[in-house]
Amino acid sequence: MDKLPKIGLPIIFAVVFIIFLLFKTAVTIDAGKAGVMFKRFGGGVDTSTTYGEGFHIVAPWNDMIEYKIRQQSISDKMSVLSVNGLEVDVDGTVWFQPKADMLGKLHQEKGRDYISTILMPAISAAARSVVGRYTPEQLYSSKRDVIQNEILEEVRREVKDQYIQVNRVLVQDVTLPSKIKDAIERKLKEEQEFLEYEFKLQKARKEAERQRIDAEGKAAANKILSASLTDKILQEKGIEATLELSQSQNSKVVLIGSGKSGMPIILGNQ
Structure with a gap:
């Protein structure tokens, strides 16, 4: 009876130690993460191997450092200067x-806080470099993309x-001082109104030009027609018309040679 506790105590310690080793050596890397091994007696950071998702056995004297490797985002609002020295919030x-x-290289050379120290x-x-190339008007209007x-x-x-790896940059807003913003908006409005006026003026000019060309065309056509209608042609056309009328069934009186041009005059009723 006295020996049983003495034998049982080492067994308990052994079981506890084994459980401790299991917890210490078994590492599970979650989805979207990867691991870097730090070998305490093996040269430090293992830069040749990246450990992926899942279960890994690690020696108790080594450490597994996890990093997020899925895409992440950071947002910030910065005050920068435009090309003319105006402060702009981006x-x-x-x-x-x-x-x-x-x-492994990232962990060894930059560390886990690489976002704040490098990125x-x-x-x-x-x-600062890019915004410093543009005027406030360009930043406010068409230069966002x-x-x-x-x-x-x-x-x-x-x-x-x-x-x-940087995948994308999105500029969500560019904030100018209120006075500058109001001045730009007034300028843009005036430019829009001027463009509308120019459009209407150009449209009126085109319509006037169209009417002028149309009138000149009609005048030229009338001139050509007038030049082609000689007295002889008019007489021939008149004779043709008289013959057609004389052959109709309506009562009429034909006076030969009574017109000023010698054309017949037809008198009659229906």
């Missing part, structure tokens, strides 16, 4: 993800060798 979002096959400064520098693409290219250049 509200944007960037979609990114770490390069899974380079995760955010790159975005800020790119936004161009600015987005240029910021994307700038960020990609900034993080080219940083093991980060």
Whole structure:
């Protein structure tokens, strides 16, 4: 009876130790994540292997560091200067993800806080560089898509060798000081009204030109017709018409040679 507790105590310790080892060595990497192995007695970070989703056995003296590798986004509102020195607030979002096959290098050289130490400064520098090329009017109106693409290219250049993949940049809003915004809106309204006036004026000019050409065409046609109608032709046409009328069944009186031009005059009733 006295020996049983002495034998049972080591067994209990052994079971607890085995359970501890199981919890320590068994690692499950969740969906959308990947792992980097830190080998305490094997040279530090294993940069050659990225561990994917699922169950992994890790030696108790090693550590598995997990990273999100699915696409992520960060949003920020930055105050930057336009080409003429005016302060502009740019509200944007960037979609990114770490390069899974380079995760060991990312952990070794940049660390787990790479978003704040590498990516955010790159975005800020790119936004300042791109926005600084444009006037407030361009930023406010038609340059939004161009600015987005240029910021994307700038960020990609900034993080080219940083093991980060930048997928897209979205500029959601560009906020100007209220006085500048009102002045731009007034200018745009005046330009729109001017374009409408120019359109109406151009339309009126085209209509006047059309009427002039139409009138000139009619005048030219009348001139040609008048030139072709000689006295002889008129007499021949008159004779033809007289013959047709004389053959009708209606009562009439024909006076030969009574007209000023020698044309017959027909008198009669129905």
